[in-house]
Amino acid sequence: MSAILSYEFMQNAILVGIMASIVCGVIGPFIVTRRMVFISGGLSHTAFGGLGIAYWLGIRPLFGAMAFVLAAAVLIGRQEEKGSAGTICSSASSGPSAWQSASSSST
Numbered sequence: 618m619s620a621i622l623s624y625e626f627m628q629n630a631i632l633v634g635i636m637a638s639i640v641c642g643v644i645g646p647f648i649v650t651r652r653m654v655f656i657s658g659g660l661s662h663t664a665f666g667g668l669g670i671a672y673w674l675g676i677r678p679l680f681g682a683m684a685f686v687l688a689a690a691v692l693i694g695r696q697e698e699k700g701s702a703g704t705i706c707s708s709a710s711s712g713p714s715a716w717q718s719a720s721s722s723s724t
Contacts, residue, residue, distance in 0.1 A: 663689040
């Protein structure tokens, strides 16, 4: 075990893992209580699109991922301010019956 810890990249990996666990432990309950789980999952998957396009364009993938995630967050925020995203998010978190009642009430 001590031989593995002699490598600097392993020391950095353990340090970052500990820091990430602390940050996730603090932020996690906030996200769950605010019912933002679907949004955080959607934003993380948006990063994959940014990575792919950045790689295709020949720029650093981190920049592409950040640009896509920030753009998606701004768009979601604007939709939420208009009030249209609130009905979509609440319907998605309430289950299929909410979708059926939402679609039947709009017709």
